[in-house]
Amino acid sequence: xxxxxxxxxNELMAGDIVDSNSSxxxxxxxxxxxxxxxxxTVGDDIELLVxxxxxxxxxxxxxxxxGGLGPTVDDLTAQALALAAGTRLAEHxxxxxxxxxxxxxxxxxxxxxxxxxxxxxxxxxxxxNESGSAVGIHMVINNCQIFAxxxxxxxxxxxxxxxxxxxxxxxxxxxxxxxxxxxVFGRGESTLQELISAQYPDWPxxxxxxxxxxxxxxxxxxxxSGDDTALLDEWQQRLIDDIFQDTYVGNAPSSLAQATxxxxxxxxxxxxxxxxxxxxxxxxxxxxxxxxxxxxxxxxVTYSNAMKTALLGIDNELLSSVGAVSREVAEAMAESARxxxxxxxxxxxxxxxxxxxxxxxxxxxxxxxxLTLPGDTHSYALHLPYGRSFFRTWVSAICLDxxxxxxxxxxxxxxYLNRHRA
Amino acid sequence: xxxxxxxxxNELMAGDIVDSNSSxxxxxxxxxxxxxxxxxTVGDDIELLVxxxxxxxxxxxxxxxxGGLGPTVDDLTAQALALAAGTRLAEHxxxxxxxxxxxxxxxxxxxxxxxxxxxxxxxxxxxxNESGSAVGIHMVINNCQIFAxxxxxxxxxxxxxxxxxxxxxxxxxxxxxxxxxxxVFGRGESTLQELISAQYPDWPxxxxxxxxxxxxxxxxxxxxSGDDTALLDEWQQRLIDDIFQDTYVGNAPSSLAQATxxxxxxxxxxxxxxxxxxxxxxxxxxxxxxxxxxxxxxxxVTYSNAMKTALLGIDNELLSSVGAVSREVAEAMAESARxxxxxxxxxxxxxxxxxxxxxxxxxxxxxxxxLTLPGDTHSYALHLPYGRSFFRTWVSAICLDxxxxxxxxxxxxxxYLNRHRA
Numbered sequence: 096x097x098x099x100x101x102x103x104x105n106e107l108m109a110g111d112i113v114d115s116n117s118s119x120x121x122x123x124x125x126x127x128x129x130x131x132x133x134x135x136t137v138g139d140d141i142e143l144l145v146x147x148x149x150x151x152x153x154x155x156x157x158x159x160x161x162g163g164l165g166p167t168v169d170d171l172t173a174q175a176l177a178l179a180a181g182t183r184l185a186e187h188x189x190x191x192x193x194x195x196x197x198x199x200x201x202x203x204x205x206x207x208x209x210x211x212x213x214x215x216x217x218x219x220x221x222x223x224n225e226s227g228s229a230v231g232i233h234m235v236i237n238n239c240q241i242f243a244x245x246x247x248x249x250x251x252x253x254x255x256x257x258x259x260x261x262x263x264x265x266x267x268x269x270x271x272x273x274x275x276x277x278x279v280f281g282r283g284e285s286t287l288q289e290l291i292s293a294q295y296p297d298w299p300x301x302x303x304x305x306x307x308x309x310x311x312x313x314x315x316x317x318x319x320s321g322d323d324t325a326l327l328d329e330w331q332q333r334l335i336d337d338i339f340q341d342t343y344v345g346n347a348p349s350s351l352a353q354a355t356x357x358x359x360x361x362x363x364x365x366x367x368x369x370x371x372x373x374x375x376x377x378x379x380x381x382x383x384x385x386x387x388x389x390x391x392x393x394x395x396v397t398y399s400n401a402m403k404t405a406l407l408g409i410d411n412e413l414l415s416s417v418g419a420v421s422r423e424v425a426e427a428m429a430e431s432a433r434x435x436x437x438x439x440x441x442x443x444x445x446x447x448x449x450x451x452x453x454x455x456x457x458x459x460x461x462x463x464x465x466l467t468l469p470g471d472t473h474s475y476a477l478h479l480p481y482g483r484s485f486f487r488t489w490v491s492a493i494c495l496d497x498x499x500x501x502x503x504x505x506x507x508x509x510x511y512l513n514r515h516r517a
Numbered sequence: 518x519x520x521x522x523x524x525x526x527n528e529l530m531a532g533d534i535v536d537s538n539s540s541x542x543x544x545x546x547x548x549x550x551x552x553x554x555x556x557x558t559v560g561d562d563i564e565l566l567v568x569x570x571x572x573x574x575x576x577x578x579x580x581x582x583x584g585g586l587g588p589t590v591d592d593l594t595a596q597a598l599a600l601a602a603g604t605r606l607a608e609h610x611x612x613x614x615x616x617x618x619x620x621x622x623x624x625x626x627x628x629x630x631x632x633x634x635x636x637x638x639x640x641x642x643x644x645x646n647e648s649g650s651a652v653g654i655h656m657v658i659n660n661c662q663i664f665a666x667x668x669x670x671x672x673x674x675x676x677x678x679x680x681x682x683x684x685x686x687x688x689x690x691x692x693x694x695x696x697x698x699x700x701v702f703g704r705g706e707s708t709l710q711e712l713i714s715a716q717y718p719d720w721p722x723x724x725x726x727x728x729x730x731x732x733x734x735x736x737x738x739x740x741x742s743g744d745d746t747a748l749l750d751e752w753q754q755r756l757i758d759d760i761f762q763d764t765y766v767g768n769a770p771s772s773l774a775q776a777t778x779x780x781x782x783x784x785x786x787x788x789x790x791x792x793x794x795x796x797x798x799x800x801x802x803x804x805x806x807x808x809x810x811x812x813x814x815x816x817x818v819t820y821s822n823a824m825k826t827a828l829l830g831i832d833n834e835l836l837s838s839v840g841a842v843s844r845e846v847a848e849a850m851a852e853s854a855r856x857x858x859x860x861x862x863x864x865x866x867x868x869x870x871x872x873x874x875x876x877x878x879x880x881x882x883x884x885x886x887x888l889t890l891p892g893d894t895h896s897y898a899l900h901l902p903y904g905r906s907f908f909r910t911w912v913s914a915i916c917l918d919x920x921x922x923x924x925x926x927x928x929x930x931x932x933y934l935n936r937h938r939a
Contacts, residue, residue: 108553110543111729111738113535117558121532131530133565134558136539143555285588285630285650306589307528308669316533368797368818374804375790375797378818382796385872385905387820393828394818396790396800402815402858436824450807481648483807485671514624 096267098124099155100134101147103163103172104246108138116161116251123255128270128320129263139163144175152179152239157263162246164229166208172243173232177216180236187215190230197228222258224250231258240266271321275331276347278312278354279339280496281511287315290338302330311492312344312351341505344496352380355495358502359390359440366498367438368394369407369428371419372446372462376491392438397428403445407431418457420445422474425463433467440501441467442494448483461517462490466497466507473497473507476517518689520546521577522556523569525585525594526668530560538583538673545677547740549685550692561585566597574601574661579685584668586651588630594665595654599638602658609637612652619650644680646672653680662688693743697753698769700734700776701761702918703933709737712760724752733914734766734773763927766918774802777917780924781812781862788920789860790816791829791850793841794868794884798913814860819850825867829853840879842867844896847885855889862923863889864916870905883939884912888919888929895919895929898939 100120106112114136121131135151137143144163151158163172177184190213198205212229215221222231222242227250232243242259244251263269279287284306291304298304303318315334319327335343344354359366368377378394381387395406400419403409409427417423425445433441446462453459460480466473477493479486493512500507522542528534536558543553557573559565566585573580585594599606612635620627634651637643644653644664649672654665664681666673685691701709706728713726720726723745727738737756741749757765767776781788790799800816803809817828822841825831831849839845847867855863868884875881882902888895899915901908915934922929 108543108556109547110540111727113537113540115535118532118535121530125531130560132560132562134530136556136558138552138554285628288589289628289630305527305591306587307533370797372804373801374809374813375792375800375816375818376805378797379795379801382794382818382820383798383906383909387796388874391796391818391820393820393824394797394816395828396797396804396813396816396818398804398810398813398815405857405859406815406817435827437827452810484805487805 096129096157097155098129098131098157098159099151100131101144101151101158101160102134102136103139103144103160105138105169107136107162116246116248119248119252120159120161120255123260125272125274127260127264128272129267139169139171141171141175141178144171145178148175148179148236148241152237152241155239156267158239158241159259160232160241160243161251164212164231164243164245166211166228170211173215176219176232176234176236176241176243180216180234182217184214185217186210186213187219187221187230189221190215193221193224193230194228222254225253225257226250233258233262273319273321273324273327275317275327277315277317277331277334277339278309278344278347278349278351279315279342280312280344280351280492281342281509282313282339284308284313287313287338291334294337295333299326299330301326309347311489314347315339341500341503341509342511344499351492351495351499353384355499355502356381356384356387356390358499360386362502364439364502365390365392365437367392367432367436367441368494369432369441369443370394370396371398371403371428371444372448373444373487373491373494374398376487377442377444377494380491380495393432393436395428395432403428407435420447420457420461420463422463422465422476425465426467426472426474429465429467430472439469440498442498443467444490444494446477446486446490448486450483460486462486464490464494464497466494466501468501475512477512477515478517479515518551518579519577520551520553520579520581521573522553523566523573523580523582524556524558525561525566525582527560527591529558529584538668538670541670541674542581542583542677545682548694548696549682550694551685551689561591561593563593563597563600566593567600570597570601570658570663574659574663577661578689580661580663581681582663582665583673586634586653586665586667588633588650592633595637598641598654598656598658598663598665602638602656604639606636607639608632608635609641609643609652611643612637615643615646615652616650644676647675647679648672655680655684695741695743695746695749697739697749699737699739699753699756699761700731700766700769700771700773701737701764702734702766702773702914703764703931704735704761706735709735709760713756716759717755721748721752723748731769733911736769737761763922763925763931764933766921773914773917773921775806777921777924778803778806778809778812780921782808784924786861786924787812787814787859789814789854789858789863790916791854791863791865792816792818793820793825793850793866794870795866795909795913795916796820798909799864799866799916802913802917815854815858817850817854825850829857842869842879842883842885844885844887844898847887848889848894848896851887851889852894861891862920864920865889866912866916868899868908868912870908872905882908884908886912886916886919888916888923890923897934899934899937900939901937 220233305316307314428443449459642655725740850865871881
């Protein structure tokens with residue numbers, strides 16, 4: 096089945112809003128094994144709309160139109176459908192009944208603007224709208240089933256689920272589709288692609304392989320028919336065992352922070368953080384996860400040297416002799432955070448996020464990270480000169496990954512760090 | 518000038534990601550008075566891509582392609598362009614130089630997958646990519662200027678600004694369009710719309726008024742021709758003075774955090790934070806702003822009761838008698854943070870983010886915030902039962918706004934809090 100979308104609205108073209116409706120529709124359709132082949136977006140322009148409806152209905156089996164059903168003059172979908180079908184517009188009794196009911200429930204008087212929403216292409220079917228004033232439109236042009244749906248996301252969601260999908264299911268065959276989204280941290284898309292090609296010349300055609308940068312992790316997506324669940328399970332496991340290994344973080348909707356919390360929880364370990372340049376970002380990402388209180392003890396944001404001394408007891412003379420961005424200070428911060436909090440593991444960060452504060456020997460993007468475990472402290476000098484925001488994101492992600500690795504007993508010198516050594 | 522977009526990527530069709538790139542491009546183009554006429558989105562399908570490029574290049578003056586420049590087999594833009602133009606693919610020396618440089622900076626060895634990104638339609642121009650491995654492509658087909666750009670938003674942004682826009686400006690006439698995006702915190706769209714309509718029956722037709730939810734703030738967008746800058750200045754000021762008043766945060770690209778840092782810096786005040794349920798989010802947002810070290814002293818993330826006692830000296834008996842989520846504990850946290858850090862202002866938060874931890878008297882979404890200034894402490898009990906993530910975002914935003922208000926000497930009992938009182 097060939098499905099196309101036609102989205103309409105000046106606000107979509109002007110960049111004022113981001114289109115999340117088509118992603119919602121794709122999700123619904125995908126659950127039945129249907130995918131959208133092509134999507135066209137135009138502003139509120141009657142000629143463009145009529146021309147798109149004609150062209151799309153010629154090549155698609157199903158055309159879903161979204162938007163343009165509202166009461167104002169720039170809502171043109173009904174008119175465009177009538178012109179494309181060569182029919183006239185007429186008041187639709189079912190739509191008028193819906194409007195009357197809708198106004199009654201709100202103590203509104205049905206006005207002329209709203210009444211426009213009942214003027215539809217003659218002979219069309221209507222799709223119920225549970226919450227809004229605009230009914231949807233169902234008609235056939237060029238042997239293509241057309242569904243016109245409202246732009247308001249909550250109205251679209253209900254209409255799609257209760258009106259559009261049942262009609263599609265009764266007219267078209269559907270497959271069940273299984274998807275796995277594997278998160279990998281520390282490996283790039285091109286490296287993985289190469290490793291997978293080399294390792295598996297016999298990669299099964301039944302499994303679709305895709306990649307998506309899901310910053311700072313990478314998402315590897317496996318898709319197959321619902322009949323191939325066992326095959327999917329097998330190849331997911333092969334990928335993890337043969338290739339991803341300790342860079343495998345979990346399956347979406349997990350995340351690096353979720354995996355870190357899970358790893359700590361699994362081993363009954365508690366974490367503390369002492370952050371300078373990341374300024375609370377690590378603590379914030381950890382505590383964003385429900386249940387974080389089971390694994391997170393305390394965090395310090397010691398931005399100035401004075402605060403490193405006052406809160407974490409970092410030796411003043413050490414700070415002035417080796418500087419705040421140094422192995423010694425990073426290690427002292429982590430060890431002090433662990434001691435003061437009684438946590439099992441502590442992570443510390445001290446670096447130069449920029450744009451100011453760099454020197455010749457410690458340029459912007461330089462950072463020291465220390466990870467302290469019972470009886471063992473690891474420290475890392477990295478250089479990530481990619482701008483303040485990017486720097487903070489990457490440093491926080493690396494810290495989360497190091498904590499995850501520590502909890503799971505994986506190597507604490509992952510290869511990806513070598514690309515970033517200071 | 519007729520501008521069309523062609524977006525490509527299975528992930529766009531499958532609903533995996535929402536397309537924010539076209540909204541970014543529309544924004545950039547709009548600043549020069551250009552609008553996008555039509556936008557087509559297709560998956561990674563070579564036949565569809567070639568057919569779209571042919572059709573679109575016939576009807577448009579400018580076609581901007583986004584996506585499909587990556588190193589993997591499903592990245593097809595270069596190949597599709599070559600097929601549409603009837604040229605062959607060849608290694609592009611400039612693109613190879615870029616890749617070599619890109620790998621060098623990262624200590625990567627240039628691999629076969631990446632090298633694919635230098636295989637481009639013969640005779641095409643390239644567009645510099647400041648941070649990514651994929652150069653952009655510039656060529657002319659059917660007398661239509663075509664720009665192929667990367668899907669990664671940060672790479673697209675830089676390439677659009679520094680490569681695409683200058684080329685368009687040199688070839689096409691542009692109107693200068695002035696836009697002002699006024700950020701307002703604590704007022705809703707429909708309220709503002711109503712206030713503005715009532716206050717200004719004489720709103721000038723030359724100024725376009727728009728609204729956009731820019732969570733958690735609201736963006737009020739004023740647009741006018743570049744000839745009307747003085748009028749724009751005048752009406753912007755009238756809006757601020759008559760209607761927004763102390764809810765006006767600044768003009769985008771500022772943000773609530775930026776405005777808070779600016780306000781503190783302007784008054785030479787320093788801030789400390791003590792966070793429980795927001796877990797470092799306030800500190801993280803403040804320190805995300807360049808120059809935050811001038812205004813931010815220190816932050817504590819005291820998640821457990823034990824840490825509230827150990828780090829901030831909150832009385833154990835107080836905690837067990839009134840509970841961690843209480844006026845007394847919030848005030849003690851703020852006062853202790855101020856004292857321990859020597860900051861001028863301290864903000865504290867203690868609440869129940871959920872999904873667990875609620876009780877009948879303190880349901881999920883309950884939070885106490887305290888703000889302490891020299892000689893003065895304010896505290897607030899709020900109820901924001903909107904889910905963990907939304908809760909943290911809103912609570913952090915309200916805290917930033919209270920600090921901004923304190924620094925600027927505005928009322929510390931803004932009306933919007935009344936909607937959220939516990």
